[in-house]
Structures are given as structure tokens and as C-alpha cells.
Amino acid sequence: MEVEFRCVICGLYIHGANETAQSWLQEFRTVYSSPQGLCVTGVGLYKQANAGHFTAPTSRNQTWSTIGPDDEVATIRVMSQPPAADNTHGFLLHASCWTLLEKYVAPHEVDIGRLLELCVSVPYAAECHGLAWDHCYGDLIYRDEKSGYPWEDICRETDPEHEPQPRAKRYLNNDPCKVNLLRLQKDLVSKPPNGPKDCSFVGDCFAQLPLELREMIAELLTTQEVFNIRSAARSFWPIFESKAFWKSRFRFGGDREFLFEALEQKDKIDLRALWRVTGRFRKNCLGNRRRVWAILQTIVPLMDARITPVAPDQPGVRQGPxxxxxxxxxxxxxxxxxxxxxxxxxxxxxxxxxxxxxxxxxxxxxxxxxxxxxxxxxxxxxxxxxxxxxxxxxxxxxxxxxxxxxxxxxxxxxxxxxxxxxxxxxxxxxxxxxxxxxxxxxxxxxxxxxxxxxxxxxxxxxxxxxxxxxxxxxxxxxxxETGVVNLRRMALWYPCVPPSSLHLVDQHPHWTSNFEPVTWTTFGGPRGEHLKCLTNVFVTRRLAITEIDFQFSDDAPPESDTSLGHCGLCDAGENFEIHGAEGEIITSISVAYESGDLYFEPTIEEDVLAAIKIETSWGMSHAFLPEGTREEDFHFKELPTEKDTIITGLYSTQHPIHGFTGLGVITETLPDILAASETNPCMSQLREAEEFDTCSDYESMVHADV
Incomplete structure (x- = not known):
């Protein structure tokens, strides 16, 4: 099986080479750090794809086709491969993408150190075999926000909704470093559109300026802005006959800057006509160039950024609150x-x-x-x-x-x-x-x-x-005052900090400054109005519990649908029925945690939520357990609540992959609903149910009138 990684610039794979065909996708360079310093290799050909060995000349001026038997080559561990014993490690990019990067930063050289720092500052998406840039390589990958929270960096290769169309796929195979200007010239139409027949400049304040000044103004604007000015100021019509203006469109900062070869042709090409014919970026010719150039427009400014130096009077670390x-x-x-x-x-x-x-x-x-x-x-x-x-x-x-x-x-x-x-x-x-x-x-x-x-x-x-x-x-x-932290104040909350009307029981003696967001949801609705529509609690697990979904009757308001956590595509679920319409409410939730290393490889430090048990005002209870286990196998602990309140929500901490690592309840002071649940006719039946010995008799009586 071939080992392939994505180029850190364009996002396409470094393909393994074969004897029948060669492609720019198989040629690569490695930027890397080693005890000898920060380096970039020459151009290598990925011949050892089965072994995952990326071997290239150590001299940046050499290529795989020009090296001799005495020239030095190096095999560098890259991307997700572990560093060598001396910590040598690097990142891959196509040779063509490196050339475009050099063109972009010219006349300066590529700052290899900053490029490496930038690559290390971006998470590695194992699912996509490359860096999880926010720009997604121009939609080559996408962020899966359905399977996780926005900050969890879950990236996917493709799915039917995001997969590029066949026509778009074809242009991705084109070498972004090579543009066939001769082919583009065949489509050029040099005859420009006719200007206005009436050249009166009445009311045109720009008409008082010399043409040279109008040209200077136009060169500082986008082409669309100049089009807009032309509609209001006829004095800008001559700008579109200016060679200097159209040259500015192909210089750095212009909307055709990615087609820099056009300026190397001097007066051999009509730049105005070329600007028009490249308006759709010619998917079969310029599409990949434009895509990679747009990525460089995002990356290079970050490479150019410099942090402020350490101040001479920088304070030391102070020990205190x-x-x-x-x-x-x-x-x-x-x-x-x-x-x-x-x-x-x-x-x-x-x-x-x-x-x-x-x-x-x-x-x-x-x-x-x-x-x-x-x-x-x-x-x-x-x-x-x-x-x-x-x-x-x-x-x-x-x-x-x-x-x-x-x-x-x-x-x-x-x-x-x-x-x-x-x-x-x-x-x-x-x-x-x-x-x-x-x-x-x-x-x-x-x-x-x-x-x-x-x-x-x-x-x-x-x-x-x-x-x-x-x-x-x-x-x-x-x-x-009780020696625990104020959870509402200290926690990192999503989607927002819960309002003060919701009760949270403070039970943590300290709270970490590390990234441990607490997500929360309420299922009760305004003043508990949605409780009467609650029909089911659906719990999803991988191995540990990953999502708790509250389901409502068809006549419930649309905003009542709510869930806590995120489940994967292959997670299994289990259901517990609640009769909210008849006044049944959740009265307690108990949890059981187990060490994460019992479930997962590699091991994780946190305990994970292995099981939960829900009890209702009707005396019903249900334990959500791992397959093949019994309730007696777990030590359940009831989650604390405020006195004389009703459970209307949950909050949790969650590992991005393994599931919940903490769970708490949110309650509200709703005396009318609490009183109604205590006087419900089913409550008298519950007291009589204590005389029954079997669960089947008990359940048949409680639900006899439901």
C-alpha cells in the first residue's frame, strides 16, 4: 500500500512514481529542520511509495534527474512520520508549488524557518493525510461540523455533497507552475468594446485632472471599481486604452497577478484582451494556478509576520492569584x-x-x-x-x-x-x-x-x-465561600455563558486554564413549556457515551429539538420513553465513569462516561449501559441539584473522539410544574406499586391508563 501525503501548499497528494508516466505530482521538495539548521532539499521523485521514503538531493539546486553517483541525497521523515533520532523532520510540497512560492515572495527568498513554524502551527488531519488549513486547499477537503464542534478540526476527504465535479477535477491535474500563453493567445480578441459616442464631461469632476493623474488613481483601484467609476465619470473611459493600467492588473496586487508571465512578454500580448479572456480563469488551463495562488495569498502574509521582540523590562513570572x-x-x-x-x-x-x-x-x-x-x-x-x-x-x-x-x-x-x-x-x-x-x-x-x-x-x-x-x-x-470554584464564572462555555436563571451546582475545587470547553443545552424551554412535549431520551455511544438527544412530540415548537454532544456515523443508540404530556418529568440523573484506558488505544488521561441512569417522577428508571454489562457492574453517583428545582438541561465536557468526560445537570425554579408532578394521579399508583414484586406488574399498572 502506497504511503501518500498532501502537499502543504496546494493540498494535492505527492503521488508515487511509476515507469510508464511521470507527472509534476510525483516531484517534491522537503523543507525540514535538523541539527545542522533549516533546509530545503532539491527536487526528488517519489519512487519508494510503498515504503514511504521521501529521498531527494540535499542541494536545493539539483533534481532527481541530474544527480550523479557522488552527489549527496537524504531521506527525511515527514508529516505524521515520527522525527529521526536527532529530531530531523520536515514537510512536503510539490516542486512546482515551491517554484510558485519563490515567485510570490520574489525578490526575497523563502523564509524556511517561518514556513516550518507555520506548518507546525496547523493541526495534522489524519483522515486527509495533510495539514488541516482553514482554507481547505480551495475545497479539496472540508470541515465536518456535523460530527463535531466548530473547533474540533474534523476534516474529511470528500462526500457526495462536497466532491468536486468531474470538470473541476480535470484542471487539478494541470501543473500550476506552467501556463500556456500561446494557447491563450488563440482566444484573444483585441478589438475593444466601443466607448460612448457623446464625450461630454459635463458634471464630471475628474475631467479637470490630467490623464496621467486619472491613470494613477485607476491603478490603485480594483478593476471592478474602475468599471463602476466609468459608469458615473466619462473621463475614465480613456483609462481602458491605457497600457499602464492593464499592466497594473498583472502586477502584484492586481486581480490577474497570478498570471505574472504576461508581463515577461513585454508588448507581445494585448493585456486588455488577455484580461478579458482569463475572466473565468479557464478551468482547463488556469484554474489550478489561480487556486494555488489564492492559497499563497493567505499563507505568505502569515509567513511575513514578525512578533514583537522581548521587552528589556519584561517582568518575570509572578506567583500569586x-x-x-x-x-x-x-x-x-x-x-x-x-x-x-x-x-x-x-x-x-x-x-x-x-x-x-x-x-x-x-x-x-x-x-x-x-x-x-x-x-x-x-x-x-x-x-x-x-x-x-x-x-x-x-x-x-x-x-x-x-x-x-x-x-x-x-x-x-x-x-x-x-x-x-x-x-x-x-x-x-x-x-x-x-x-x-x-x-x-x-x-x-x-x-x-x-x-x-x-x-x-x-x-x-x-x-x-x-x-x-x-x-x-x-x-x-x-x-x-464553600471552597469550590464558581462554575458559571470559571468555565469556558459553549454556545454562551448560561443565564443566571439556570441553576448550576458548583462542585469543583479548582478549574483548569487548559482548553476544556463546557457545552450545555436545555430541553425544558421557556419556563418549562417544552417539558409537556418531551417523549424520549435517546443516548448514543461509541464505547463511552457521545450524545444525549431529547426528542419531542410532533406538536412541539421547532426550537424544542435539542441534544448534547456529537455522535459519529457508526455510533449505536438506545431509547428511553418519557410521557411529558401526562406530567412525567426527569427527577434525577446518575452517572458512572470508568478509566479511558479500559476503552481506547492510545490511552487517554480522563475518565469517560460509561453509563448513565435516569429516574422520573413516575418512579420509572432506565440505565444506559455498554453492551454485555449489567447495572450492578457500575458504581452510579447521583448528580447534585438545587433544592425545589426541576431538571431542564445538561452540561458536559467531551473528548473530541472518545465521548463525555463529565456531566452535570441544569435546573430551574418552576414551582407550578413541580407541584403538578407531585400531585399527578400516577403518584398514588406509584405508592401502591411498592406492593408488587415484579417489574412487569409494576409497569402494567403505571401505564394502564396511558
Missing amino acids: GAGVSGHSHADISTGPHAVYRRGCAIFHKRRLYWPEKIVRIAASLAGAGGATYVSGFQFHTEDGPSASVGYLSPNQQACTIDSQIVGFLVAVDSGGLRAIRVLTSSNQQTPWLGDPTGAPVTERFIEAGPFLQVGLAFDAFKIVSIYFDTGRSTDPWQT
């Missing part, structure tokens, strides 16, 4: 980029700074790889004038003004890092989000954390992956 939040960060790998991981983020750099006084403005720099945007750096402006900067600063910024002392923050973070931050002040100001919190868990653990003394940040190759605040308090402000 504080709080932090992090993406799913892995071990500090700043010593060398030689690791891949399936989800989360890496850490390359750390910065600390004293909290500036009298802040009047905060600007957040934003960065992304084609999908979600992340906060990459901050600029703090103060009343005294000087500003403090930290991180990767970019022109893409969002800023807010601060009207009084900062007392806290709302923070949105996903597995990849810091998505957005919102400032809270002593005057009750709540600024707009800096960044985009869409699809990210949110925490309130910083809303009353001030006064701040220091802030610590960790970064991968282009974004903030964790943030930590040191406070001036002598005690931990996030613990309750």
Missing part, C-alpha cells in the same frame, strides 16, 4: 519545529508585560489562514502618549476606546487560540468584540479580575494561543 485561558496547546516546541498533532495549537513564543496604566484605547491585530480569525497581537494606548505593543501586529485591526478603568474582560477562545476579547470598565461600559467570537466558547473568568498587574501571552507562528492575567488580589476571587 491570577487566571488564564488557553487553546488546546501542546508542549512548548520552541526548540525546533519537528512535531505534528491532530488538533489544537503549538507554542513558539512567550511574552509578558506590565499592565499599562490609564489605557484609553486598545487595538487588536487579527490574523487567519482562510477561515476563522484570531487575535494575533495588541496595542495599548495610554493617556501619557506612549503605547505598549505585543505580538504579531498587522494592518488588519479592530480597536475600541476606553472611557474609564478596565475592570475585566469577556474572552472567546477555541482550540486554536484567542478568537476575540471584550473590554469591561468601571463605568459599566462593554465594548464591541475585538475579533470574531462566532463558533467559539466564551468565559467570564476575567470579568471582575482587576486590578491587573501583568499580562502573559503565548503565541504560535501567527496568533495568540493563551492569555494570562496576574492580579493584585491577595485571595482567589473565583472561589465560592
Whole structure:
């Protein structure tokens, strides 16, 4: 079986070579780190696909077809292959994609170190045998949000809904480095469209400007913008006869910059006609070039970003009360980029700074790889004038003004890092989000954390992956009087922080700053109105429990459908019937956990939810157990609830693959529904049921009138 990996640039596979056909898809380079430094190989031909050996000349100027018997070659372990004993490890890209990358960054050289850092900062999608870039290689892969949460980086190869059409597949085989301009020339129609017959410039303010100035203005605009101006200002019609204008369309920043060869032809090609004929990007000729170039437009700005240097007066780590939040960060790998991981983020750099006084403005720099945007750096402006900067600063910024002392923050973070931050002040100001919190868990653990003394940040190759605040308090402000943490305040909640009307029982003596989002849902509806429509609880498991689905009658409001967790395509399910219409409600939920290493390989540190038991106001109960086990095999523990409340929801923590690792109940104070459940006619039958010895007699009586 051939071992194939995707190119880190274009996303197509490095194919194994054979004797009958050769293709650009079989030629590769490896960018890698070793004890000798950061390198890129020459062009190799993937001949040993069965063994997964990627052998190429060590000299970047050589190719597999030109090396002699005395020339040095190297076989580098790449992608998900484990590093060599000396930590040598690399990433693959097609030789053609490397050439396009060199063209894009010219006249500068490719920064191999930054390219490697960037590759390590992107999770490896084992299902797709390549890096899980947010840009998805121009739809070669897709993110499966049906089988997981938005932050879980679940990528798939294809499915019928996402698979490219046959015509689109054909252009993917074209070498993106080679464009046949002679073939394009055959389709050129040099005769331009006719301009307006009436050349009157009445009311046209641009007509007062020399043509040279109008050309300079047009070159700074997109072609579509110039078309729009032409409709309102006739003085811009001559721009479309300007060779300088059409040359600007093919220069860096123009909408045909990917067709850079056109400028090398000087006056041999009518650039205006070429612009028109390439309007649909010629799927059979230019499609792959345009796709790869668009990917480079996303990647190269991230490679060009530089983190602010360590400040000379950077504070040391302070031991004291504080709080932090992090993406799913892995071990500090700043010593060398030689690791891949399936989800989360890496850490390359750390910065600390004293909290500036009298802040009047905060600007957040934003960065992304084609999908979600992340906060990459901050600029703090103060009343005294000087500003403090930290991180990767970019022109893409969002800023807010601060009207009084900062007392806290709302923070949105996903597995990849810091998505957005919102400032809270002593005057009750709540600024707009800096960044985009869409699809990210949110925490309130910083809303009353001030006064701040220091802030610590960790970064991968282009974004903030964790943030930590040191406070001036002598005690931990996030613990309750009973010595447990305030769960509503400390947890990282999705889809939002639960409102105060929902009761959560605080039962954790501490809470980690690591990425452990708590997802929650309610099935009771507003003031418990949906409880009377509840018909079933459907529990899905792989080995551990992965999803709990609450099902309702046909006359229930559409918004009543709700579930907690995510199940896979092959997970098995089990059902428990609830008679909500007759007043039956859930009164208790008990859980049983087992060590994850009893179920999964490789082992996981957390315990997983092996079984749950539900009891109702009718005295009915049902245990959801693994196949082949009995209720007596588990030690169930009832989940605590607030007194005189009704269970209307659940919250959980969940491993992306293995299932629930924690479960809690959400309750509401609903005295009318509680009283109705206690006076239900079935309750008297339940007391009589104690006289029955068998479950069959008991069930037949309880449901006799149902």
C-alpha cells in the first residue's frame, strides 16, 4: 500500500512514481529542520511509495534527474512520520508549488524557518493525510461540523455533497507552475468594446485632472471599481486604452497577478484582451494556478509576520492569584519545529508585560489562514502618549476606546487560540468584540479580575494561543465561600455563558486554564413549556457515551429539538420513553465513569462516561449501559441539584473522539410544574406499586391508563 501525503501548499497528494508516466505530482521538495539548521532539499521523485521514503538531493539546486553517483541525497521523515533520532523532520510540497512560492515572495527568498513554524502551527488531519488549513486547499477537503464542534478540526476527504465535479477535477491535474500563453493567445480578441459616442464631461469632476493623474488613481483601484467609476465619470473611459493600467492588473496586487508571465512578454500580448479572456480563469488551463495562488495569498502574509521582540523590562513570572485561558496547546516546541498533532495549537513564543496604566484605547491585530480569525497581537494606548505593543501586529485591526478603568474582560477562545476579547470598565461600559467570537466558547473568568498587574501571552507562528492575567488580589476571587470554584464564572462555555436563571451546582475545587470547553443545552424551554412535549431520551455511544438527544412530540415548537454532544456515523443508540404530556418529568440523573484506558488505544488521561441512569417522577428508571454489562457492574453517583428545582438541561465536557468526560445537570425554579408532578394521579399508583414484586406488574399498572 502506497504511503501518500498532501502537499502543504496546494493540498494535492505527492503521488508515487511509476515507469510508464511521470507527472509534476510525483516531484517534491522537503523543507525540514535538523541539527545542522533549516533546509530545503532539491527536487526528488517519489519512487519508494510503498515504503514511504521521501529521498531527494540535499542541494536545493539539483533534481532527481541530474544527480550523479557522488552527489549527496537524504531521506527525511515527514508529516505524521515520527522525527529521526536527532529530531530531523520536515514537510512536503510539490516542486512546482515551491517554484510558485519563490515567485510570490520574489525578490526575497523563502523564509524556511517561518514556513516550518507555520506548518507546525496547523493541526495534522489524519483522515486527509495533510495539514488541516482553514482554507481547505480551495475545497479539496472540508470541515465536518456535523460530527463535531466548530473547533474540533474534523476534516474529511470528500462526500457526495462536497466532491468536486468531474470538470473541476480535470484542471487539478494541470501543473500550476506552467501556463500556456500561446494557447491563450488563440482566444484573444483585441478589438475593444466601443466607448460612448457623446464625450461630454459635463458634471464630471475628474475631467479637470490630467490623464496621467486619472491613470494613477485607476491603478490603485480594483478593476471592478474602475468599471463602476466609468459608469458615473466619462473621463475614465480613456483609462481602458491605457497600457499602464492593464499592466497594473498583472502586477502584484492586481486581480490577474497570478498570471505574472504576461508581463515577461513585454508588448507581445494585448493585456486588455488577455484580461478579458482569463475572466473565468479557464478551468482547463488556469484554474489550478489561480487556486494555488489564492492559497499563497493567505499563507505568505502569515509567513511575513514578525512578533514583537522581548521587552528589556519584561517582568518575570509572578506567583500569586491570577487566571488564564488557553487553546488546546501542546508542549512548548520552541526548540525546533519537528512535531505534528491532530488538533489544537503549538507554542513558539512567550511574552509578558506590565499592565499599562490609564489605557484609553486598545487595538487588536487579527490574523487567519482562510477561515476563522484570531487575535494575533495588541496595542495599548495610554493617556501619557506612549503605547505598549505585543505580538504579531498587522494592518488588519479592530480597536475600541476606553472611557474609564478596565475592570475585566469577556474572552472567546477555541482550540486554536484567542478568537476575540471584550473590554469591561468601571463605568459599566462593554465594548464591541475585538475579533470574531462566532463558533467559539466564551468565559467570564476575567470579568471582575482587576486590578491587573501583568499580562502573559503565548503565541504560535501567527496568533495568540493563551492569555494570562496576574492580579493584585491577595485571595482567589473565583472561589465560592464553600471552597469550590464558581462554575458559571470559571468555565469556558459553549454556545454562551448560561443565564443566571439556570441553576448550576458548583462542585469543583479548582478549574483548569487548559482548553476544556463546557457545552450545555436545555430541553425544558421557556419556563418549562417544552417539558409537556418531551417523549424520549435517546443516548448514543461509541464505547463511552457521545450524545444525549431529547426528542419531542410532533406538536412541539421547532426550537424544542435539542441534544448534547456529537455522535459519529457508526455510533449505536438506545431509547428511553418519557410521557411529558401526562406530567412525567426527569427527577434525577446518575452517572458512572470508568478509566479511558479500559476503552481506547492510545490511552487517554480522563475518565469517560460509561453509563448513565435516569429516574422520573413516575418512579420509572432506565440505565444506559455498554453492551454485555449489567447495572450492578457500575458504581452510579447521583448528580447534585438545587433544592425545589426541576431538571431542564445538561452540561458536559467531551473528548473530541472518545465521548463525555463529565456531566452535570441544569435546573430551574418552576414551582407550578413541580407541584403538578407531585400531585399527578400516577403518584398514588406509584405508592401502591411498592406492593408488587415484579417489574412487569409494576409497569402494567403505571401505564394502564396511558
